[in-house]
Amino acid sequence: MSRLLTYREAVRTALREEMVRDEGVFVYGLDVADHKGAFGTTLGLAGEFGSGRCFMTPLSEDAMTGFGLGAAINGLRPVHVHQRVDFLVLALNQLANMLSTCRYVSNEQLRVPITIRAVIGRGWGQACQHSKSLHSIFAHLPGIAVVMPATPADARGLMKAAIRADDPVIVLDHRWLHDVSGEVPETESVVPLGRAEIRRPGNDFTIIAPSWMNIEALLAADILARVHGLDTEVIDPRTITPLDADLLSESVNRTGHCLVADCDWLFCGFSAEVAALVANRCFDRLRAPIERLGFAPIPCPSSRILENRFYPGAEEIIRSIERTLKLEPAELPVREFYSYESRFRGPF
Amino acid sequence: MAAPGQQSESLTDRETARELFRRVHLIRAVEEKIRKVYPEDEMKTPVHLSVGAEAIEAGVCRALQAPDQVYGTYRTHGLYLATGGNLTRFFAELLGHSTGVFGGRAGSMHLASPATGFMMSSAIVASILPVALGAAFAASRLQTGAVAVVFFGDGATEEGVFWETLNMAALHSLPLLFVCEDNGLAIHVPREIRQAYSIPEAARLFGIETVSAAGIDVMQVHELASRLLSDLRRRCRPGFLHLTYHRHLEHVGINEDYGADYRRPDEQAEWPANDPVDIARQRCLETGLGEDELRRIVERTGEEIEAALSAAGTGGPGSPDEAEGLTS
Numbered sequence: 001m002s003r004l005l006t007y008r009e010a011v012r013t014a015l016r017e018e019m020v021r022d023e024g025v026f027v028y029g030l031d032v033a034d035h036k037g038a039f040g041t042t043l044g045l046a047g048e049f050g051s052g053r054c055f056m057t058p059l060s061e062d063a064m065t066g067f068g069l070g071a072a073i074n075g076l077r078p079v080h081v082h083q084r085v086d087f088l089v090l091a092l093n094q095l096a097n098m099l100s101t102c103r104y105v106s107n108e109q110l111r112v113p114i115t116i117r118a119v120i121g122r123g124w125g126q127a128c129q130h131s132k133s134l135h136s137i138f139a140h141l142p143g144i145a146v147v148m149p150a151t152p153a154d155a156r157g158l159m160k161a162a163i164r165a166d167d168p169v170i171v172l173d174h175r176w177l178h179d180v181s182g183e184v185p186e187t188e189s190v191v192p193l194g195r196a197e198i199r200r201p202g203n204d205f206t207i208i209a210p211s212w213m214n215i216e217a218l219l220a221a222d223i224l225a226r227v228h229g230l231d232t233e234v235i236d237p238r239t240i241t242p243l244d245a246d247l248l249s250e251s252v253n254r255t256g257h258c259l260v261a262d263c264d265w266l267f268c269g270f271s272a273e274v275a276a277l278v279a280n281r282c283f284d285r286l287r288a289p290i291e292r293l294g295f296a297p298i299p300c301p302s303s304r305i306l307e308n309r310f311y312p313g314a315e316e317i318i319r320s321i322e323r324t325l326k327l328e329p330a331e332l333p334v335r336e337f338y339s340y341e342s343r344f345r346g347p348f
Numbered sequence: 349m350a351a352p353g354q355q356s357e358s359l360t361d362r363e364t365a366r367e368l369f370r371r372v373h374l375i376r377a378v379e380e381k382i383r384k385v386y387p388e389d390e391m392k393t394p395v396h397l398s399v400g401a402e403a404i405e406a407g408v409c410r411a412l413q414a415p416d417q418v419y420g421t422y423r424t425h426g427l428y429l430a431t432g433g434n435l436t437r438f439f440a441e442l443l444g445h446s447t448g449v450f451g452g453r454a455g456s457m458h459l460a461s462p463a464t465g466f467m468m469s470s471a472i473v474a475s476i477l478p479v480a481l482g483a484a485f486a487a488s489r490l491q492t493g494a495v496a497v498v499f500f501g502d503g504a505t506e507e508g509v510f511w512e513t514l515n516m517a518a519l520h521s522l523p524l525l526f527v528c529e530d531n532g533l534a535i536h537v538p539r540e541i542r543q544a545y546s547i548p549e550a551a552r553l554f555g556i557e558t559v560s561a562a563g564i565d566v567m568q569v570h571e572l573a574s575r576l577l578s579d580l581r582r583r584c585r586p587g588f589l590h591l592t593y594h595r596h597l598e599h600v601g602i603n604e605d606y607g608a609d610y611r612r613p614d615e616q617a618e619w620p621a622n623d624p625v626d627i628a629r630q631r632c633l634e635t636g637l638g639e640d641e642l643r644r645i646v647e648r649t650g651e652e653i654e655a656a657l658s659a660a661g662t663g664g665p666g667s668p669d670e671a672e673g674l675t676s
Contacts, residue, residue: 052489057516058512058515058516058519060509060515060516062478062509062512063477063478063481063512063513063516064478064512064516065478066475066476066477066478066479066482066509066513067478067479067485067516068482069479069482070419070478070479070480070481070482070483070484070485070486070496071483071485071489072482073467073468073479073483074417074482074483074487074490075486075490076485076486076489078482093472093475094475097470097472098470098472098476098479102468105453105454105458106450106453106460106462106468107451107453107454109450109462109463110462110467
């Protein structure tokens, strides 16, 4: 049994279900109890559970992150919400020095069951401070799990896993995914951390793409099948750390080809980590160099024309694979691109 | 001749004085022991010793009750001992042994003793403040009756998170006791070139009940802390204790550094009058405790320290295999 939910409804469902299940769960952040409810993902929670379990805070991202740590080591399960991941950087000290170290340094005497949810922006002129992803920065820190759900079912299932985990988990939601609809199971369906998923099976080429880039990769794979008869496998890593190294390398060992399409900068990024993993585990089976796609190496510009060149999408994925396989570039239907963005309205 | 009531009161005073002396002396004697053995280079961990701060640590912690929690800075030794942490596991931690309280993973700077209520410490100035705030929130939400007490230096008030924490504690009326251990120094930088404000006035700005005093007489600190804590518990709101003290040693390490150019020329001469152990001894004698009794406390503490250090020495180094088990 399942029901059709949007991603935003799936996030809200997960939060609500976990708040019902465990009284220690509480949701806090700048806009979680206002009329918009953090893009609709927290709407109704304050009304149902009261201001003690869903409340808005001063801007103080730094203090409110340490606050979550203090609550978490004392029997509560905080969920801290940020409307943009860019704001979470204000709390990097707490993440890098406090939350991520607490369990190890205390020799397991303290555990930190906190979930930090942050939204990744993009498009409509968000520019350089409302558009980053930063998963590589967080994933670099041992002691923190990083999750990037790409479907409504995973948005619910991974959020539930994050809240139930006894260690810090950062959940990054791409704003463009909020309007995506999908089947969400009626059953508990907690999605375990550390398991990737094959979204589209194939034997000719492996694309590894998290979050929004997975949508672009699926679109690219459909077009590649049509125009080149290529059977592309699309993998959603789902959790950046812990990473499902087995599923990723099994796929590339089968196809002999790998493109990592990330929604982040390339240098020292997640794509580099995956490339290193694949080079190490699939060296003998690779039939071409591993390719990587990601943000242009500049801060995100505001203008649409520049922005479209900053972000790679399905078209860039197709061109990259054509180059790798030495295929003639196909003529591409422009209207198929940026399909989900057309649902988005400004200003935020 | 004293009336019966006065008699029992002075007995209580004497008991309190004895116990407080025992604690400030324990902290001092442990720090002096570390100063003695540190040059052997077996304790490979940066130490920020509590010499001078003993009255604040012992006085405040003695005023706490069972579910209360303590959060502190990298100056961990005094809080660890004042909350009754195990002495053998303390030395074992400094020696990097797997028998240390945190298995040799924390060393001196991240030491704590959750089992005795000293939950966490941090070597990043001010970063522990909001953690104690969250603990106070949990205590309030779960109605445990606990107060969270956070110790921090005057330098911490220059960090943004200090103001963020004050604001949130006041806004939500959380049972959080701020204890500012003010020695006027941030590493080697005196207050005059760091602060354009008064610390107690800053706390009062947020409507927080604030007491400012010298923090060198453990009896007085204990009394001030007890009074503020009882107000906190009764009215369920934050409090702020601003206590000044004299940092006798260098910022990190075992040596005096009175000759360094950041210290005032007359500072060394001020130490004896600011020595919390001497003051506590004096207060004990005033309550009628005899020199003999104090000598016995000193001797017994010395034996405890020797026994603990010797037991800690046999712990063996922290195992690398154990560390690998945590990479999942």
